[in-house]
Amino acid sequence: MKTVRWGILGLGKIAHSFAKDLLTVPGNQLYAVASRTQEKATDFKTEYKAEKAYASYEELAADPDIDVVYIATPHVRHCEDSLLCMKNGKAVLCEKPFAMNAEEVEQMIASAKANDVLLMEALWTRIMPHFNFALEEINTGKYGKIEKITSDFCFDAEFNAEGRLWDKKLGGGALLDVGIYPIFCVLAFLGKPDTISAKAKMGKTDVDVEDDITFTYKNGVKAFIKSGIVTKTPTTATIICENGLIYLHPRFHNTDKVTTILEGVKTEHDFDYSAKGYNFEIMHMADLLREGKKESDMMTHNFSRLIINTLDDVRQKIGLEY
Template sequence: MKIIRWGILGLGKIANSFATDLQQVEGSVLYAVASRSQEKADHFGAEYNATQCYNSYEQLVKDPNVDAVYIATPHVRHHQDTLLCLQHKKAVLCEKPFAMNRKQVEEMITTAQANNTLLMEALWTRFMPHYKFVQQELESGRYGTVKTLAADFCFEAEFNPEGRLFNKALGGGSLLDIGIYPIFCALALFGKPDHIEAKAKIGKTGVDEETEMTFKYNSGISAFLSSSILKKTPTTATLVCEKGMLILNSRFHQTDKVTTILEGTKIEHDFAYTGKGYYFEIEHFAELLRQEKKESPLMSYAFSRLLISTLDEVRELINLQYA
């Protein structure tokens, strides 16, 4: 098995989760990390046994030993950091949202194709066992037609106008950070909606602190989706079907428990996994790289385009604009 030597750009909270799970993936090692602070890079590198610790992203992408780069920088940097990596022919796993808008995503995809280099959006839910189970259950037809999806992702964040969540210059707000998960759920299960309704509470820093969306499909399905950084909710996803229900339990995007109710029979399904849950997408990406694939069949360019286009449409409806 070819060993995939990873680099990480941006060393915040999610990078720690990724690095933790990377240690569990056979055939993948953390080789290099980069931060704008040498002290932070050295500390992170020591904690996760990185070989190289850089104080600039340019140094990392120029290192010939790096095979793949995980981009964990703030949303507003995803586009430029991805282009930097691709221009040095480094395979890129870029944290969601892929970029700030469809135009940026198109440039990222075009650059990946021009450099014949693997690029994938890191939306880890797509690769997790509980989500694959739900997809298979719906596709079996046993539950009949889906009527509604209700999915929320809300938590109470401490207000910090300079922090990532409330700072508009960093792409703050609930929609791009966590609203993307309920949207992903609807798009992945039902495809592009025929009609979207949305409203939001725009806070004093200019970001959406709460967003509520309704996706309507000509098939009769309605998806009721919401995100908030002002309040805590169960963060579940419930599918009501003709013959039963499927419930992705609390923190549905990463849960290890799904409840099914079919013709009166209730079953609790346990998908216990080790680590944080990033293991599955890391393994998938590493295998794509070994097989010299340039695009993921599970997290395809077509789906990333659909996702960012939908986010753009919702932002237009709630009048949320970024520079």
């Protein structure tokens, strides 16, 4: 089995979580890391046993020994940094949101095709076993039609006007950071809504701090979505159907516990994850690379298009402009 050599571009909190999981996946190596300062890159390299540390993103992108780059920079840089890596012939796993808007996403997909490289949005939940179990259960048809979905992701973040969550110049706010998860969840089960209604509370830095969103479908199905960065909610997802329901436990995006109720019979499912959950997308990307694939069959380009177009629609409705 060919060892897949990874680079990580941007070394914030999520990059640490990703690197820890990467070390648990056989056949994958953290080869190089890049930050805006040599000191930070060297410290990260030492902690996670990488071979190279770069003080510029351009140097990492140009390294001929890297197979795939994980983009973990702020939202506003996702497009620029992905394009840089793909132009240098690298496969790219770009953290969610894929980019700031649909126009940028189209640039990224076009670049992947032009440079004949693999590109996937790192919406890790789509690759995780508990979520795929829930999708497969619904697709059997035994639960009957979906009647309603509720999903939330709110946490109480410490205010920092210059921090990633709060700085508008960095793409801050609840919607792009955590609102994307319940939106993704609903889209995965129900597809594109026929109508969207949304309202938001804006914070001190003119970014959304609370969002209430409703998707309505022509068959009468509704989905209720809540996201926020100033209050805490259970962060669950419930898919209510004619013959039962599926409940994804707190922190539904990476939980290892799912409850199903079918025809009155309640069953608990424990997936007993041994790592945080990034390992699943790491394995998936590595498999795609070894198979010579240019697009994931799970997190497809069209699904990323649907997500970003939906986010753009919600932003327009709540008056959030970047």
